[in-house]
Every structure is written in structure tokens, then in C-alpha cells.
Amino acid sequence: MRFRTESSPHMIPSHSVGGVMQQVLMALVPGTLAMAWFFGWGVLVNVVLAVLFAVAFEAAIVAARKRPVMATLGDNSAIVTGWLFALAVPPLTPVWVTLIGIAFAIIVAKHLYGGLGYNPFNPAMVGYVVVLVSFPREMALWPAPDTLADMSLGLGQTLQAVLTGSLPGTHEWDAITRATPLDAMREGLASGRTVSEITVSPLFGSFSETSWEWIGNFFLLGGLYLLFRRIIHWHIPVAVILGVAIPAGFFWMLDPDSFASPAFHVFSGAVIIGAFFIATDPVSASTTPLGRILYGAGIGVLIFVIRTWGGYPDAVAFAVLLMNMVAPTLDHLTRPRIFGRSRRGPPPGDGHA
Amino acid sequence: MQLHRFHGGLKLADETEASTRDPVLVMGVPSQLIVPLGQHIGEAAEPCVTVGDHVTKGQRIGQSKGYIAAHVHAPSSGEVIEIAPHAVPHPSGLSAPCMVIQTDGRDAWGDTRMEPWLDWDTRDPRKLRQRIRDAGIVGLGGAAFPTAVKLNPRAGQRIHTLIVNGAECEPYISADDMLLRTAPEAVFEGIRIVAHLLGVDRVLFAVEDNMPEAMRALTETLPGELRELIQLVSVPALYPTGGERQLIKVLTGQEVPSGGLPADIGMVCNNPGTFKAVCDAVIQGRPLLSRIVTVTGPGVRHPRNVEALLGTPFADVIAATGGYAKGVDRLVMGGPMMGFAVHDDAIPVIKGTNCLLATRPQDTPPPGPVMPCIRCGECAAVCPAQLLPQQLYWQAKAKDFDAIQDYGLFDCIECGCCAHVCPSNIPLVQYYRYAKNEIWAREKERQKSDIARERYEFRQERIEREEREKAERLAKKKAAVKKKEGEEGGDSDKQAAIQAALERARARKAAKAGGTNEDNNTEKAATAPDGTGTTAESGESDPTDTGHR
Numbered sequence: 017m018r019f020r021t022e023s024s025p026h027m028i029p030s031h032s033v034g035g036v037m038q039q040v041l042m043a044l045v046p047g048t049l050a051m052a053w054f055f056g057w058g059v060l061v062n063v064v065l066a067v068l069f070a071v072a073f074e075a076a077i078v079a080a081r082k083r084p085v086m087a088t089l090g091d092n093s094a095i096v097t098g099w100l101f102a103l104a105v106p107p108l109t110p111v112w113v114t115l116i117g118i119a120f121a122i123i124v125a126k127h128l129y130g131g132l133g134y135n136p137f138n139p140a141m142v143g144y145v146v147v148l149v150s151f152p153r154e155m156a157l158w159p160a161p162d163t164l165a166d167m168s169l170g171l172g173q174t175l176q177a178v179l180t181g182s183l184p185g186t187h188e189w190d191a192i193t194r195a196t197p198l199d200a201m202r203e204g205l206a207s208g209r210t211v212s213e214i215t216v217s218p219l220f221g222s223f224s225e226t227s228w229e230w231i232g233n234f235f236l237l238g239g240l241y242l243l244f245r246r247i248i249h250w251h252i253p254v255a256v257i258l259g260v261a262i263p264a265g266f267f268w269m270l271d272p273d274s275f276a277s278p279a280f281h282v283f284s285g286a287v288i289i290g291a292f293f294i295a296t297d298p299v300s301a302s303t304t305p306l307g308r309i310l311y312g313a314g315i316g317v318l319i320f321v322i323r324t325w326g327g328y329p330d331a332v333a334f335a336v337l338l339m340n341m342v343a344p345t346l347d348h349l350t351r352p353r354i355f356g357r358s359r360r361g362p363p364p365g366d367g368h369a
Numbered sequence: 370m371q372l373h374r375f376h377g378g379l380k381l382a383d384e385t386e387a388s389t390r391d392p393v394l395v396m397g398v399p400s401q402l403i404v405p406l407g408q409h410i411g412e413a414a415e416p417c418v419t420v421g422d423h424v425t426k427g428q429r430i431g432q433s434k435g436y437i438a439a440h441v442h443a444p445s446s447g448e449v450i451e452i453a454p455h456a457v458p459h460p461s462g463l464s465a466p467c468m469v470i471q472t473d474g475r476d477a478w479g480d481t482r483m484e485p486w487l488d489w490d491t492r493d494p495r496k497l498r499q500r501i502r503d504a505g506i507v508g509l510g511g512a513a514f515p516t517a518v519k520l521n522p523r524a525g526q527r528i529h530t531l532i533v534n535g536a537e538c539e540p541y542i543s544a545d546d547m548l549l550r551t552a553p554e555a556v557f558e559g560i561r562i563v564a565h566l567l568g569v570d571r572v573l574f575a576v577e578d579n580m581p582e583a584m585r586a587l588t589e590t591l592p593g594e595l596r597e598l599i600q601l602v603s604v605p606a607l608y609p610t611g612g613e614r615q616l617i618k619v620l621t622g623q624e625v626p627s628g629g630l631p632a633d634i635g636m637v638c639n640n641p642g643t644f645k646a647v648c649d650a651v652i653q654g655r656p657l658l659s660r661i662v663t664v665t666g667p668g669v670r671h672p673r674n675v676e677a678l679l680g681t682p683f684a685d686v687i688a689a690t691g692g693y694a695k696g697v698d699r700l701v702m703g704g705p706m707m708g709f710a711v712h713d714d715a716i717p718v719i720k721g722t723n724c725l726l727a728t729r730p731q732d733t734p735p736p737g738p739v740m741p742c743i744r745c746g747e748c749a750a751v752c753p754a755q756l757l758p759q760q761l762y763w764q765a766k767a768k769d770f771d772a773i774q775d776y777g778l779f780d781c782i783e784c785g786c787c788a789h790v791c792p793s794n795i796p797l798v799q800y801y802r803y804a805k806n807e808i809w810a811r812e813k814e815r816q817k818s819d820i821a822r823e824r825y826e827f828r829q830e831r832i833e834r835e836e837r838e839k840a841e842r843l844a845k846k847k848a849a850v851k852k853k854e855g856e857e858g859g860d861s862d863k864q865a866a867i868q869a870a871l872e873r874a875r876a877r878k879a880a881k882a883g884g885t886n887e888d889n890n891t892e893k894a895a896t897a898p899d900g901t902g903t904t905a906e907s908g909e910s911d912p913t914d915t916g917h918r
Contacts, residue, residue: 017684017693019700021462021710023799025785026701026726026733027381027540031747031792033740087738133741133793249750303746303759347760354777355376355614355754356627 033132037092039247040293044099047235047289051103054227055159057174058107063099065178066114070098073122081127093132097121100140100294104286104333105147106157108174108193110181113154117143137340138300141333148333160194197225197284198329201276210273215280225284232288239292248296251308256291257282259316267324281320290315290332300340307343307350314339370602373622375615377751378607379786381706383579385543388665388672393547395676396689398445402470402680404430405457408719409507410514411437416468422449425479427656430468433505439515439720440505442656444678446479447472456716458683458702460709467717470680483654494566497651504650505657505720509642510534510545510611511703513721516643520566522632528567532620532631532638533560533574535583536604538611539704542724544661545641547674549576549583552645553590557599559644562651564598567637572599573620579606608706609784613638615753627780642723662718664690668697668727683714683725699733701726706785740793748787748797754780758787758797765800770808778804 052059074094078085101117121143129135148155159169169177173184195203204214242248261278268275281287286294295301295315302311315335322331353359407413414431418424424443431441447470455467483503486492502517522528533556537545549556564572576584587601604610604619614625617636625631631638642660649655658678664687665672671691683700687693701708703724748758756777764773781801788797 017700017714019710019712019714020698020735021712022699022733022736023796024701024705024707024709025789025798026699026705026708026710026728027789028732028734029736029788029792029794030790031745032737032794033743033792036743036745036792084738087740091740093743131741133743249746298743298745301744303744303749304757308746347757351757351776352749352755354627354756354780355618356624356629356780357777 033091033093036247037096039242039245040096041092041099043238043241044293046237047231048103050231050234054231055107056169057171058159058169058178061174061178062102062105062107062109062114065111066102066118067095067098069115069118070094070122073119077123077127081131083131088131091132094122097126097140101143103289104140104144106155107159108157108177110154111179113147113151117147120146133299135299138294138297138336141294141336145333145337157193158196196329197228198323201280202329205274211276212273228285229283232283235289235292239288242292248292249308251305252296252301252312253291255309255312256295256316257287259313260287260320263317263320275324281323285330286332287319290336294332294336300343302343302346302350304347304350304352307346310346310350311339311343314342370600372604373619375618375753376755377753377786378609379751379789381540381608383606384540384665385546388541388543388663388674389546389582391673393551393661393674393676394689396678396681396686398472398474398476398678399681399685400472402444402472402678403455403682403717404441404444404468404470404680405455405717405719406431406441406466406468408441408513408679408721409439410512411435411439413466414438414441416452418449420449420452423447424449424470425481426476427478427658428481437515437518439507440503442505442658443470444658444680445470445472446475446477456713458711458716458719458722462712483650483656485654486651489562489651490565497562497566500651501647503656504646506643506646506650507657507720508640509646509660509720509723510640511721511723516639516647519637519639520563526632527635528632528637529570529635530621531560531564531567531569531572532617532636533572533641533644534611534613534616534638535574535576535580535641536611536616537577537580538606538608539706541665541726542663542704543665544663544674544723546580546583548642548645548661550586553586555645555648556641557590557592557595558652559646559648560599561595562647563639563644573602574599575602575604575616575620577606577610578603608786609753609782612753612782612784614782627777657720660718660720660722662686662722663724665724666726666728667732668694668699668729670694677718679719680717682717683711686718686725687714687727693727694729696729697727698730699728701728706789707783736796737794739795742793742795745792747790747792751786751790753784753786754782756781762795762797762800765804768807770804770811773804774808
């Protein structure tokens with residue numbers, strides 16, 4: 017009798033790229049819904065549009081590169097890229113900004129480097145940084161959290177705002193948008209106020225603004241799910257959060273009037289989502305245990321440094337891209353000790369003699 | 370006992386329940402035995418009988434060549450009908466020399482049977498080792514390394530710990546489990562023999578914690594006088610705990626040095642089946658003729674363990690258990706993680722055949738399309754050798770054979786954990802095998818060219834030396850000739866004087882009579898020494914020239 021011969025292992029593989037990405041998408045759901053709860057329909061509209069664009073660009077460029085389109089789309093990575101991009105931009109971002117950002121993310125940052133697995137930089141963050149530095153006005157349109165309910169937009173109005181770039185009816189940009197806590201902190205400190213004066217606003221909860229705290233909590237929930245399912249490992253998220261919190265805590269203890277608390281830093285802006293969902297992008301991160309710790313810590317420290325002394329209120333994207341550059345070197349320098357060898361020095365015997 | 374952990378590994382579902390329900394089935398003698406001459410690591414044996422010979426059970430039919438090698442014996446009596454290449458269990462599906470025996474059904478031992486040594490403990494360890502070698506025993510865990518070699522530590526190496534590797538960690542395989550349940554006494558006897566042979570201080574007998582029946586049988590039959598020596602240890606079921614290096618780490622916390630052997634840290638590790646074979650060889654004088662094979666998987670009707678003669682075709686073994694299940698399309702020798710799929714079931718059971726695993730497409734679907742590596746690092750998280758499989762993969766793909774060795778390619782034990790967890794379906798182990806083979810091939814090529822270059826350089830040097838010597842000889846000779854000429858020149862002065870005197874006399878005579886032949890005479894005398902010089906020289910250089918051609 018004749019049999020099929022394939023190489024070992026003769027078992028059904030335990031993981032698949034599409035499955036891994038699907039878990040990531042599932043883990044993004046609670047945080048995304050929390051964001052939509054506080055910032056309105058715009059968040060969901062952005063996610064849908066960005067995902068559609070990402071999948072369309074991916075299909076087009078994969079076809080242009082003469083690769084199997086359906087198999088590539090099946091890895092779900094374009095959906096993750098589009099989704100993360102949508103969470104990074106303000107909820108009422110005009111559609112053309114999303115289009116440009118996604119085009120850069122998928123075409124330039126991903127496929128011009130060879131597609132999934134070959135991109136040295138996190139595609140979603142490349143797309144976000146391109147629109148952040150190109151369209152600063154649009155990127156500042158963060159609406160006030162939904163606690164100011166009378167000013168919120170319905171689904172129809174949101175669609176109109178996103179698609180046309182102008183607000184419907186009597187709404188004014190100035191009326192519905194508001195500085196994020198990071199903006200408020202930055203501008204407040206710049207204008208000479210103390211941290212306690214800035215955080216006296218009723219919007220502030222225990223650490224940051226209540227809305228951002230809750231969004232952070234829900235992304236944390238998703239992140240813990242990924243840890244539990246072993247889709248990600250603890251090294252990067254823990255290192256990012258400590259990388260932000262330790263220097264923030266140091267300066268805060270030196271001068272609590274001029275430096276925000278570590279908890280404020282961790283629960284404001286994109287630190288939680290960055291730590292669990294963006295910095296953990298396997299393709300562009302370091303892969304060794306120690307390398308991941310250094311990589312995450314580097315991101316955390318850079319976030320704090322750019323927030324505190326740099327030109328942008330939040331810095332997750334810049335920090336991630338900067339650390340992407342050193343990831344291959346970190347991998348090289350942090351190779352784990354091989355079984356039966358000492359940490360340094362050549363092996364005792366010639367391996368194959 | 371304090372146990373340790375190795376890095377990574379996989380918790381795999383235990384699939385041995387089905388094959389351990391029934392007792393071991395002892396198969397009869399098949400009508401034909403196909404006995405490969407190379408069933409072990411090392412060089413194949415050389416046939417020591419010829420076609421047409423009648424062989425008896427246990428008769429040596431293949432004589433081992435070299436040190437790392439093993440003899441091959443006739444598993445049953447009958448006639449040798451063919452010695453020719455035949456398909457054998459090998460990943461490549463290639464053929465190798467086999468001896469085909471038409472059995473006579475009598476299964477008769479001849480007078481060549483080794484003498485039973487009931488008094489083995491009075492024997493010299495060297496004699497015992499020779500007996501193990503004569504019995505053709507190899508490691509029965511699957512790798513089939515000649516046991517006598519393992520039990521022969523290098524000078525100055527003291528073995529203090531003997532490890533019995535009952536950690537059958539591949540899902541599905543239960544051959545050791547069933548052996549321990551049915552013949553624990555023979556295994557203990559084999560351990561005593563080897564412990565005596567090596568002079569060890571302690572024996573650690575590891576059994577995975579998902580083999581409680583085996584553990585119970587061992588605990589119940591462990592003889593009182595061995596309780597000091599042998600320690601039964603239940604180790605957590607985690608793939609690949611049954612890897613020698615991993616098991617030693619779990620039991621002792623020590624790591625076998627990279628590129629080294631357990632003997633380097635005073636340990637020897639063997640499979641329980643091997644100890645049983647040692648017991649049979651020493652106490653009964655029975656060489657290695659049969660082994661327990663687990664026939665299992667969703668592709669067979671009645672999974673169970675079978676004791677089959679070496680050389681029994683897979684098809685006969687599977688038929689003996691009740692045949693294939695519907696839809697079977699893959700047959701694997703070994704376990705699902707490290708075994709290899711065979712093309713055909715007309716190939717024979719060999720010393721390393723611990724398991725025949727049959728599956729259907731729904732159990733082992735054809736691998737999905739290979740996707741790009743996303744550097745998720747899961748492979749590194751599960752690698753028991755603490756390697757970075759994703760980097761090895763890139764380097765193998767790029768044929769960067771220096772970097773891949775630097776990253777520890779040869780520390781890879783090919784356990785397959787990385788490939789199992791790879792989300793991109795990359796056949797990682799295949800890449801490592803490819804790289805290893807390529808490096809070995811290049812190494813061989815380099816050795817060959819090194820030898821050729823050495824020969825060439827040596828030849829060049831010799832030719833130069835000979836030329837030089839020739840030139841020196843010539844120069845010496847010339848000098849000698851010149852010297853001689855010089856001396857002769859001195860003589861010829863006298864002669865010339867004489868000549869001159871004679872000539873004057875002749876001239877006077879000629880002036881009277883008139884003579885003319887003086888010129889010829891002087892010419893002859895001048896050319897003679899030069900002429901002999903040339904002939905001597907060519908006569909000497911001729912044989913050396915042919916010498917280096």
C-alpha cells in the first residue's frame with residue numbers, strides 16, 4: 017500500500033497566523049467599544065472605513081505583486097493594521113486622511129518592504145505618523161468625552177462629518193472638540209500652572225480623565241486576554257508600562273508640581289493600547305526575551321521623554337518606530353544562552369564533530 | 370527528589386490509551402523476513418552468509434564493520450534467498466542492502482547460540498560489553514545507537530549515574546509503557562548488568578507521570594536489594610522529556626555540554642527496551658531478534674502493541690493487529706513529532722522501529738500554504754535547546770551557513786516543537802536538516818579538497834626539491850669535472866711538453882719524410898670526458914622522473 021509522505025510533525029499545527037490575528041481583533045473589541053462609548057460613533061465609523069481601505073489596498077497590491085490574494089487576506093493582518101490606525105486617529109478624522117494614512121501603512125510601510133513578515137516598521141504607526149505630521153489640524157480634533165452628552169453627534173451626523181470634513185448644522189468644531197488630558201497637561205504646564213491646578217477639572221478621575229482611564233481599563237482587559245491565550249508574552253507590555261512609569265515616577269517625586277504622576281502617564285493617551293497591541297506587533301518587535309524587555313522599556317522611556325520634553329503631546333507612535341529601528345540589533349545582542357553552553361564564549365566542542 | 374525544568378517543550382495530548390488496552394501481541398514467524406544490514410547509527414554490516422545458505426535463529430548474518438556499528442542476526446531459521454537492495458525504513462525512501470530469509474517455520478536455534486551467563490556478575494566488564502556487542506544491541510528508543518559503544522566510556526571517564534529513560538514523551542507511543550508493565554523483572558536485571566559493567570553509584574529510572582500502570586509494576590517488582598541502587602522517579606509528562614539531554618536536565622539539573630555526550634558529565638542514558646535486550650543477551654544468550662512495536666493511530670482498527678521479529682514487513686504487523694481503518698493515507702515510523710512518513714508498508718521492522726502510526730487525512734491534513742514568518746517567537750518559546758528557531762530559519766533560507774552554526778544549528782535536536790507551534794506552517798525542522806546536510810556535505814567536500822591540495826602541494830614541493838637536488842648534483846659533478854679537467858690540464862701540460870718534444874722530433878722526422886695525422890689524435894682526447902658526463906647524468910634522472918609521474 018502506498019502512502020502520502022510529508023515531513024514531521026504529523027500533527028495538526030497548533031497556531032495559524034489568521035487565528036493569531038483573529039485573537040488580537042477580538043481582544044481589541046472591549047477597548048474599542050469603550051472608546052465609542054466615550055467619543056461617539058466616530059470611533060466605529062473610523063474602524064469600519066480604515067479596515068475596508070486596508071483590505072482593499074492589501075488585495076490590490078498583493079494582486080499587483082502576483083501573490084495569492086485570498087490566502088494573504090486570510091492572515092487578517094490588514095484588518096489589524098486598519099483597526100489600530102483607526103484607534104490612533106481622532107474619531108472625526110476626515111475620510112481622506114484615513115485613506116492617505118492607510119495607503120501609506122499598507123503600500124509603503126508593508127508591501128514595499130515585502131509584505132507581512134518583512135516590514136521593519138509597524139505599518140499602522142507609519143500610517144499614523146504620516147498623517148500626524150502632515151495634517152496637524154485634523155489630527156487635533158478630539159471630541160469632548162461623551163459626558164457632555166448634549167454636544168454629541170448621532171451616527172448620521174458623524175458620517176456626514178467624516179465623509180465631508182465639515183460639521184452638520186449648527187455644530188462648531190470648537191464646541192465639540194476639546195484638548196485631551198495630555199494636551200491639557202502639556203499646555204497647562206507650559207503656561208506655568210501646576211499639575212494639581214490642571215487636574216482639578218471635574219473630568220479628571222483618580223489618575224487621568226475618567227474617560228481615558230476607562231478606555232485604558234478595557235484595552236487592558238483585552239491585553240490580559242492575549243496574555244492568557246499566550247498570543248503575546250508579558251515582556252513587552254510590562255516593559256513599556258514600567259518604562260513610562262519609572263522615569264515618570266522619578267521626576268514626579270522630585271517635583272510633583274511640574275511633572276504628572278506615573279499613573280496619569282500610564283492611563284492617558286495610548287500607553288495601554290500601545291503596550292499590549294502596538295508594541296507587541298511581532299514582525300517589527302524584538303523576538304528574544306531580554307530583547308523584548310529592552311525593546312519595551314525603550315518604547316516606554318521614549319514615550320515619557322517625548323511627552324515631557326518633545327514636541328508632541330503623545331508619543332507612542334514615534335517611540336514604537338524608533339525602537340523598531342533597533343529591534344534587529346537587540347535580537348542579535350540578546351541571544352539566549354544555548355542549552356549546554358555557557359552564556360559567553362564558544363561551545364566547548366565542535367557541534368557536529 | 371528535586372526535579373528540574375528544561376526550557377520550552379510542549380504539553381501534548383496523551384494518545385496512548387487505545388494502544389495499551391490489550392496485552393502485547395507476540396507475532397509468529399512471517400514467511401519472509403527482510404533484514405536490512407544497516408539498522409543502526411554507523412556503518413552497515415557486511416553479509417557473512419551467502420544466498421542459498423541455511424541460517425539458524427540467532428545466527429550472525431551481518432558482520433559489523435568499524436567501531437560504531439552493530440552485528441545483524443537471523444531473526445528466525447530459514448534459507449537466505451536474496452541479498453540485494455530493498456526499500457528500508459528511511460526518510461528518503463531509498464533502498465539499502467537487505468538479506469531476505471525464506472523462513473522454514475521451525476524457528477530453530479542452531480549450535481551457534483551464545484552460552485547463557487547466569488553467573489554474569491563474576492564476568493569481566495569487558496566480556497559483558499563484548500557480549501552486548503555480539504548480540505547486536507542498539508538503543509531501542511528509536512535512535513538505534515550501538516549500545517556497546519555507549520557502555521564503553523573513554524579512558525579517564527568515570528560513569529557515576531545510569532539513567533533509564535522510560536519517559537516516553539511522544540504522544541501515541543506506548544512500547545516502553547507496555548514493556549514495563551509486562552516484563553519489569555527483565556528490565557531490572559538488564560539494569561543490574563549494565564550498572565555492574567559501568568560500576569555506577571546510582572541508577573535513576575525515569576517514568577512519565579502519565580504512565581501510572583508502568584510505575585506501579587516497577588514499584589511492585591523492584592527487588593529489595595536494588596532499592597539502594599535504583600531510584601524510580603516520576604517525571605512530568607512534557608514533550609520532549611524523553612530527549613536524553615532534556616531528561617538528564619530534569620533529573621539532575623545538569624546540562625550535557627553542547628557537542629558533548631552524557632558521558633562527559635559521568636552519565637549514561639538508555640531506554641528500558643535496551644536493558645531488556647541486554648538481559649536477554651547475557652542471561653539467555655539471545656541476540657537482538659525482535660522488539661515491541663506500538664501499532665496505533667486513527668488509521669488502524671485495533672491499536673495495540675506487538676512483539677515482532679526484526680525484518681517483519683510493516684504490512685504484516687498491521688494486519689496482525691486487525692488491519693487499517695478506512696481512509697488511512699499516512700503511515701509514520703516513530704511518533705507524530707519526530708517520526709517520518711513512509712511511502713510503502715512493504716518495508717521491514719528494524720531495531721529502531723518503536724511505533725507505526727497510521728492516520729487519515731482528517732487527523733493529519735496536508736499542510737496549509739507556507740506563510741511568511743511573522744517573527745512571533747513562539748518557536749523560541751518552546752525550543753528545548755534554547756535556540757532561536759526563527760533566526761535559524763532565516764539563515765538556512767539565506768544559506769548563511771556560518772551564521773547558522775554560530776546560532777547553534779548543531780544543538781538542535783529536531784524535536785519538532787517549533788514546527789508544531791509555527792503559525793505560518795513553515796516546515797522548520799526540514800530547513801535545519803537541509804542546513805545540517807549541506808554543512809556536512811561541504812565539510813566533506815572541503816576535507817576532500819584539503820587532501821587534494823595537500824597532495825598537490827606535496828608533489829609540487831617534491832618536484833622542486835628534486836629539481837634542486839638535481840641541479841646541485843649537476844653543479845657538483847660539473848665542479849668535479851672541472852677539477853678533474855684542471856688536474857688533467859696539469860697532466861696535459863706534461864703531456865704537451867712530451868708531445869711537443871715528440872712533435873719536434875717528428876717535425877724533424879717529417880722535415881725529412883713529411884707526416885699529417887696529429888690533429889685527429891688531439892681531438893679524441895678532448896671530447897671523451899664530456900661525453901661520458903652527459904650519459905651518466907641522463908641515466909640517473911630518468912628513474913626519478915617516472916617515479917612521480
